[in-house]
Amino acid sequence: MKKNYLTLLLIALAMLQNINLPAQDSSANPFLKIKPLAFRFQALPLSAITPGGWLKTELKRNLDGFTGRLDTLAPDLIQQDDIYGKDRLSKKVKNKNLGAVSDAGEWQAQFLWWNSETQSNWLDGFIRTAILLKDKTQLEKAERLINRLLQTQDKDGYIGIYDPELRYRFDNENGELWSKATLYRALLGWYDYKKDPALLTAIEKAVKNVMDNYPVNQSHPFYSVNPDAGGLTHGLAFTDVLEQLYVLTKKQAYLDYCLFLYKDFSTQTLNEDAQFKKLQQADLPLKGHGVHTYEHLRSVIAAWYASGNPALKPAIDQFIRKINRATTPSGAPVGDEFAGGRAGDATSTGYEFCSLHELMAGWISLLEKTGDPDYSDRAEKILFNAAAGATHPDQSAICYLKTDNTYILNGGKHGDTTDKHQTRYRYSPVHREAAVCCVPNAGRIGPWYIQHMWMKDQDGLVATLLGPSELNTTLNGKKVQITTVTGYPFDMDFRFRIYTTEGNRFSIKIRKPGWAIAVYTSTPFKEENGFLVFKKRWKQQDELIIRFEAAIQKNQTNGDEYYFQYGPLVLCHPLNSTEVITKTYTIAGLTDFNCLPLKETVVELNGALPVQDATVKNHFHAEIKPAGTDQPEVILLVPMAGTTLRQVTFKMKGQ
Numbered sequence: 001m002k003k004n005y006l007t008l009l010l011i012a013l014a015m016l017q018n019i020n021l022p023a024q025d026s027s028a029n030p031f032l033k034i035k036p037l038a039f040r041f042q043a044l045p046l047s048a049i050t051p052g053g054w055l056k057t058e059l060k061r062n063l064d065g066f067t068g069r070l071d072t073l074a075p076d077l078i079q080q081d082d083i084y085g086k087d088r089l090s091k092k093v094k095n096k097n098l099g100a101v102s103d104a105g106e107w108q109a110q111f112l113w114w115n116s117e118t119q120s121n122w123l124d125g126f127i128r129t130a131i132l133l134k135d136k137t138q139l140e141k142a143e144r145l146i147n148r149l150l151q152t153q154d155k156d157g158y159i160g161i162y163d164p165e166l167r168y169r170f171d172n173e174n175g176e177l178w179s180k181a182t183l184y185r186a187l188l189g190w191y192d193y194k195k196d197p198a199l200l201t202a203i204e205k206a207v208k209n210v211m212d213n214y215p216v217n218q219s220h221p222f223y224s225v226n227p228d229a230g231g232l233t234h235g236l237a238f239t240d241v242l243e244q245l246y247v248l249t250k251k252q253a254y255l256d257y258c259l260f261l262y263k264d265f266s267t268q269t270l271n272e273d274a275q276f277k278k279l280q281q282a283d284l285p286l287k288g289h290g291v292h293t294y295e296h297l298r299s300v301i302a303a304w305y306a307s308g309n310p311a312l313k314p315a316i317d318q319f320i321r322k323i324n325r326a327t328t329p330s331g332a333p334v335g336d337e338f339a340g341g342r343a344g345d346a347t348s349t350g351y352e353f354c355s356l357h358e359l360m361a362g363w364i365s366l367l368e369k370t371g372d373p374d375y376s377d378r379a380e381k382i383l384f385n386a387a388a389g390a391t392h393p394d395q396s397a398i399c400y401l402k403t404d405n406t407y408i409l410n411g412g413k414h415g416d417t418t419d420k421h422q423t424r425y426r427y428s429p430v431h432r433e434a435a436v437c438c439v440p441n442a443g444r445i446g447p448w449y450i451q452h453m454w455m456k457d458q459d460g461l462v463a464t465l466l467g468p469s470e471l472n473t474t475l476n477g478k479k480v481q482i483t484t485v486t487g488y489p490f491d492m493d494f495r496f497r498i499y500t501t502e503g504n505r506f507s508i509k510i511r512k513p514g515w516a517i518a519v520y521t522s523t524p525f526k527e528e529n530g531f532l533v534f535k536k537r538w539k540q541q542d543e544l545i546i547r548f549e550a551a552i553q554k555n556q557t558n559g560d561e562y563y564f565q566y567g568p569l570v571l572c573h574p575l576n577s578t579e580v581i582t583k584t585y586t587i588a589g590l591t592d593f594n595c596l597p598l599k600e601t602v603v604e605l606n607g608a609l610p611v612q613d614a615t616v617k618n619h620f621h622a623e624i625k626p627a628g629t630d631q632p633e634v635i636l637l638v639p640m641a642g643t644t645l646r647q648v649t650f651k652m653k654g655q
């Protein structure tokens, strides 16, 4: 009997363990909510920060160019398809369209939601740019567009692209969540500016309609019979909307829904890199459509913070390692269009402009949540090098795809003409032949960077991303204005002019970039976690002067080549080219054009580090020794920003 009692006791203990363990063990259930994590920094509303200097000039150029005019450059996609209104997709439209393209394969169904992405991502960049520039005419236009979209809201709250007979009833590719993610992000941007409670109510009602029809933990919004479902899986970016609504309302249900979406996305059979079980596999490289993969980083981070589940942290670490492997010297992640398991390479792996915005926003999300300034360096690297290097210096036009080393731009990669329809490797303000996705995102990347240049923490203000700007906010109930005068990243001097009520005590933390080898300041500071901390009672008018010092850095690529970085700027040897117009538009002289090399040469450097020019800022000289001669020649190196054809990575003699 005694033995039996003991056995029973052991069985009872084991049962208790069995009952307790799965509920407690987060590794058994990575989607278990434990305790949501607090953000280290708080982002500020869009209207708190206005751009100055070159950032303002760049936004103005976009507003006068493709960002301000895309609706007239592609009127059939943007103005004439009222996809959220009278042209919502119904079974009839679907049958008709599928009938017309039935031989082209199932992927054609994506085109049914495509215009919603084009319209809404364009609108998002357009209204944010108009807000940041305080452009009265464009703000009036933005208001008209927003009001028209709000009028499409059904009584039950639905704002979307499907008729009642189709909505929420999918077992395959669809744009239900994606068409909403893109539009509601734009609406939230407008709310940041207008602060109209009726607008927030409309957005919340629209999101409630989603949560009612895809009930949390009782539905499968990511179920698809076809594992390749691009619009469906883009829809995971709905977490962007949910996170922003949580910031505005503090309603926990929005964060819980983020976790649910990531859980359902991870559980379904889908060809997507960001699924939890794939992230756990260290030797599984990124293979999917690049844009999806990089935008999904934010959703995994959202799920981690919404749950506080420690099992998600190693998955994110693994995700970052995989992205690191896929990244080129300019900070761009491979994706032309698919990642295809490749390591980032300056010559062979192209990257899509959309991916630049999406990954930069991912790094900024990690920065806001963890406070780790390494993510600032990553975000800056993408904007100042990859993005600025895919943007034409004078014309309002971008490359849809580009490589770091670019020797020709005439449609195909490095002049490849085997695919006659490949037009992505050239400049255009539309890229109509490929897809109107990258140009809208080229209008979003600048505003997103600008909005996150300053954040708050419990002590005061944090300059997280650097550049010329004016911040207007309140601290301790008192107004604070900080004007940042700088040419950064093209120079390293900063003058912060601070205006507040006399005696307002708070800290100003300025991020010390990872590349800075020295820092000089007008006021004593303490260095904490990669930030220079200035804590004092500020005078009514105060000032901080800071100078960072950089040294030229020599970095090895994934292969046997090297590239050079000065501060945040990746350097390249610019190649002379001639521009050949391939298409003209009737608007403002905008054109599509190729860049053809005048002389195609790939050079090899001597072993020495490049030397800074004595008079011209950010110009460097490097020595090469052309084959067949002992006479060294000197070539120019400049920042990648604004270059068209260029060589970024170099073989070096003797190394």
Ligand SMILES: [Zn+2]
Residues within 6 Å of the ligand: 352, 353, 354, 355, 437, 438, 439
């Ligand atoms: Zn794109």
